[in-house]
Amino acid sequence: MLNKSIKFLIENKLVAVLMLVLFVGWGTVNAPFNWNTGFLPSNPVAVDAIPDIGENQQIVYTKWDGRSPQDIEDQITYPLTTSLLGIPGVKTIRSSSMFGFSSIYIIFEEDIEFYWSRSRILEKLNSLPSGLLPEGVNPSLGPDATGLGQIFWYTLEGRDESGNVTGGWDLQELRSIQDYYVKYALSSASGVSEVASIGGYVQEYQVDVNPELMRQYNIGLNQVVKAVKESNKDIGAQTLEINQAEYLVRGLGYVKSVEDIENAVVTSEDFISIKIKDIGKVSLGPATRRGILDKEGAEVVGAVVVARYGANPMEVINNVKEKINELSAGLPSKVLADGRTSQVTIVPFYDRTELIQETLGTLNEALILEILITFLVIIVMVFNLRASILISGLLPVAVLMVFIAMKLFGVDANIVALSGIAIAIGTMVDVGVILSENIIRHIDEDDKKLPINTIVYNATAEVSGAIVTAVMTTIISFIPVFTMIGAEGKLFRPLAFTKTFALAAALFIALFLIPPFAASIFKKVSIRKTTSFVLNGLVIVLGIIIMFLGYWIGILLISYGSVAFLKMEGKVTDKRANLINIIASSLAIVFLLADYWRPLGVDKSIALNLIFVCIICFGLLGVFMLFQHYYTKILKWAIENRVLFLTIPTSLLIFGFYIMKNTGKEFMPSLNEGSFLLMPTSMPHSGIEENKRVLQQLDMAVASIPEIETVVGKAGRTESALDPAPISMYENMIQYKPEYMLNVKGERQRYKVNDEGKYVLKNGVSLPSEPREAWQSVDAKKQLIPDNDGEFYRNWRPEIQSPDDIWNEIIRVTKIPGVTSAPKLQPIETRLVMLQTGMRAPMGIKVKGQDLKQIEAFGVQLETILKQSEGVKEEAVFADRIVGKPYLLIDIDREKIARYGISIQDVQDVLKVAVGGMILTQTVEGRERYGVRVRYPRELRNNPDDLKNIYIPVGKGSPVPLSELATIRYEKGPQVIKSEDTFLVGYVLFDKLDGFAEVNVVETAQALIQQKIASGELIVPKGISYKFTGTYENQLRAEKTLSVVVPLALLIIFLILYFQFRSVSTSLMIFTGISVAFAGGFIMMWLYGQEWFLNFSFFGENLRDLFNMKTINLSVAVWVGFIALFGIATDDGVVMATYLTQTFDKNDPTDTSEIRKSTLEAASKRIRPCLMTTVTTVLALLPVLTSTGRGSDIMIPMAIPIFGGMIIDITSYFIVPVLFSWKKEFIAKRKLKNEAQPISIKS
Secondary structure, three states: OHHHHHHHHHHHHHHHHHHHHHHHHHHHOOOOOOOOOOOOOOOOOOOOOOOOOEEEEEEEEEEEOOOOOOHHHHHHHHHHHHHHHHOEEEEEEEEEEEEEEEEEEEOOOOOOOHHHHHHHHHHHHHOOOOOOOOOOOOOOEEOOOOOEEEEEEEEEEEOOOOOEHHHHHHOHHHHHHHHHHHHHHOOOOOOOOEEEEEOOOOOEEEEOOOHHHHHHHOOOHHHHHHHHHHHHOOEEEEEEEEOOOOEEHHHHHHOOHHHHHHEEEEEEEEEEEEEHHHEEEEEEEEEEOOOEEEEEOOEEEEEEEEEEEOOOOHHHHHHHHHHHHHOOOOEEEEEEEOOOOOEEEEEEEEHHHHHHHHHHHHHHHHHHHHHHHHHHHHHHHHHHHHHHHHHHHHHHHEEEEEEEEHHHHOOOEEEHHHHHHHOOOOHHHHHHHHHHHHHHHHHHHHOOOHHHHHHHHHHHHHHHHHHHHHHHHHHHHHHHHHHHOOHHHHHHHHHHHHHHHHHHHHHHHHHHHHHHHHHOOOOOOOHHHHHHHHHHHHHHHHOOOOOOOOOHHHHHHHHHHHHHHHOOOOOOOHHHHHHHHHHHHHHHHHHHHHHHHHOOOOOHHHHHHHHHHHHHHHHHHHHHHHHHHHHHHHHHHHHHOHHHHHEEEEEHHHHHHHHEEEEEEEOOOOOOOOHHHHHOOEOOOOOOHHHHHHHHHHHHHOOOOOOOEEEEEEEEEEOOOOOOOOOEEEEEEEEEEEOOOOOOHHHHHOOOOOOOOOOOEOOOOEEEEOHHHHOOOOEEEEEEEEOOOEEOOEEEOOOOHHHHHHHHHHHHHOOOOOOOOOOOOOOHHHHHHHHHHHHOOEEEEEEEEHHHHHHHHHHHHHHHHHOOOOOOHHHHHOOOOOOEEEEEEEEEOOOHHHHHOOHHHHHHHHHHHHHHOEEEEEEEEEEEEEEEEOOOOHHHOOOHHHOOOOOOOOOOOEEHHHHHOOEEEEEEEOOEEEEEEEEEEEEEEEEEEOOOOHHHHHHHHHHHHHHHHOOOOOOOOOOEEEEEEOHHHHHHHHHHHHHHHHHHHHHHHHHHHHHHHOOHHHHHHHHHHHHHHHHHHHHHHHHOOOOOOOOOEEEEEEEEOOOOOOOOOOOOOHHHHHHHHHHHHHHHHHHHHHHHHHHHHHHOOEEEEEEEEHHHHHHHHHHHHHHHHHHHHHOOOOOHHHHOOOOOHHHHHHHHHHHHHHHHHHHHHHHHHHHHHHHHHHHHHHHHHHHHOOOOOOO
């Protein structure tokens, strides 16, 4: 069936052309790279920076205003948690009880569908028994999103037409605009779950009643409450029909102004009314707030847009931006005193689009460079321009087919998923190389006896089995990735899908599209001299036009046309013409690589980058071609000295396994997001104003760093169930400048310089790049003049070489008394960590118990011990200070209130209104709603002595001061009460030092604590338990899964090989190549961590910095690289073993001399395609290894094992033939011995 399909397409080439057009067009439509598709529609794959690896989590949010965390925990969180634990599929329940609200996080098993879990929770909430929760308390289900859905943050600012900040707007004005206009408009954008406001002041009417005047008029608070409520009512009085016209009747009574409340009547006697204004003061003021937003030292109003679970983040952000464009023109504006017009403007300060585009841009660039390098390798090693175009054309088409499959199967595009394509390049090229090389060999061997279609079909049929087997083994090798669960499964399953799609696409193209196109390309066609003259002339003209348009690549077309003319005139032979075209093409590719890759950095000239690229590419190609030249001689020596030779791979194998056992472990390398999240905390007793002061101080300190673009700080929480942060927790969102100035397209921009190398500014001044102090008064972005022949402008100071240096600067300037240290975090990374662990650090200890004071005390002891542990960053260790919030407890004496005939309820009602104030009603002013709060004036409730003088009304007689009825005392209590599955929880957070592996640090800390417990230095109190938690748990779980599934996958590969060769021994020989490649990957990882390795400069660039060399820990990303390596290493063994088997079947050697001769013959024939696979894989990974863009942090660890493994894998080109020859010699000797015939074997 397979061969029939191949034959059909070779004979019906139009079908193949139509299929190619379909795949190219469809793939372009689905491409995630924001390409301009022209007349084609655009329906891109869903895009994000990284996969959502958070838990399957739902939130139950319950508000109970004014209540302490202890009340919330006892009366809401605990009873709700016990009820929700019975829901099917629940894995664990975490909760936070804070001032005024409860947040319960229900984490479901991975296989539970997101919206099904929401419906189950709603069922449970609707069937709660009466009396379970306090009266008037109604729990609600949180938004259908996770913390990772926070994709877009913005502020509202007053700006002029030019975009300059003008101010002129009060915080309460901006908050009203945000809450009643902007919020609802953006919430209507498709894919938005919620828009949560923060910052500024929520306006409210405040009635400050004077208790002395109330006492004089004998008015109680209950009367004031009633009066306020009854003064804010509208009614509908049905309709009236007058003169056959129907009128709707409304009774207007809603409060519209302060005066309306002031004139509300409390009581009247003898036709004299006592109004609100007679006993108090009414004003507009700010409501109590639990969240502050600050931008570089100035308080602002803003919000966060949260994407719905499963929505395409890129699409949602684009929808939000469209809404902002619609909304912007209609936002309020005012004329300021200086005559400027200030319009409210939505200003983003965190937009995930930038990260997504930069991440995909890094991958897009890597794929383009890999394709160029592949073309270079093939053109040099095949030495056939037409074959090179044929093989290289496979890659872009296969990539487009992957996009189609991703869209059909719902696989999102992100840095991890698309990396599957990048690491599959070697295998994708392999199938094309094997097939094309075989077609060329058959054409060369044919004496013009067979038609080209037959030759191509025979060549394809000959290797189709080997190609299918090789690809199938690679696909099977990725089964372990499909079986991963939890965070690692969500992270790498998309990669497994894309790699499988890529290999399947490459196999399809190799078997069904390359043969028909090869038959057309390699067909000898006789063209008349006149036609040939016209065609070559058109090629030259086209090249000249392209050059005039500014593209130097036109020179290549002119070269092709000129060579063709010379060949027509007989001045150059066909062989010489082919050589000239190959040299011209190679130089063009190398120049393209130097221009787009820029491995030495954009600050180095194109000439230096060109020299480096030539040395790297042609140097490696030269080494491998030299290897190919001497391969037969080396193989002959290896066969004759096989025991000595086999000690080389054996030694490599032992060394590799030794390195593996001593390599550090971590879950995942951190993705550089281009921004930081500074998350320190202040002391629990800090109030709103103190936290505001510290927050502004932090923001101003960070903003003073020259590399910082913008910093916006948040204290407390947004108006969302997704953000349960206390007021003492800060989140400073820090965006730092890119290393080099970018243009509006996000690409590095060159700027005009003079002959002295100084930058020329628009104002005529010229400045050198250093010293940087000269630029402090210059807005570089506005003053620099774009010039494609100029130089790039570096935003960072010379001493700042990496984002880590910027973070160190941030830590240095934010050392403020009373503020805790913070681990190095980034926005997305932090959301993921908090979703998975419930804490704000990648590593920590979870302390469980039943007593908060015990938990805190034990946590502080662990904090002291952790600071002594090797690899732990001492300044990042911090145990939760749980019991540190000051409480004022008003303890009512029941006997005393009984004497006055007062109930507990009477006293509590007065306290609730007098101290905290109570929202009694809500005004309706168009779309806006404002509460009306009644309370005592601040000066009468400022301290405990003032509280003692609050008067409690008595049914008969004068009001009694609170001091007569209750005692007021101070006590420390919890600011936040956290629990997990009803057990109280506290956390001890810590972070690792650079250069240490995550898992190793945790294991060292565990051992130290156990040692302290064993020696009696640390005593674990009864009822207290502790457990290390964090992202490292994902690594342990992944290792456990892989330890079972990887051997199973290898067994399946072995079975596939066995069914292909029907020989256990041959299958085992191929497996030796996998083992050696495996060792090679670990040796390369070890070399990356050695300071001496490549520690020298080349054209002023240190090679260790160039190739991003540092200690590489064994992470899931590295294991994925190894799994990909297994497939590529198997391919070469399969090809070599196939030809050895075919050659021995054909030659049927019987003695040692003939066996060795046949071995050399078969191996020599297949060394070129095998070497091309290795060279292509190694060279194609160089752009990945030198990449510094967003996403490179994840791609590099995956590429290192493949890079190292494929270099060492060249030993398998000897191992398989040596072992095969050894086996055949053994069989031959045994056969001769059995026949008992004396035979002399010449060696």
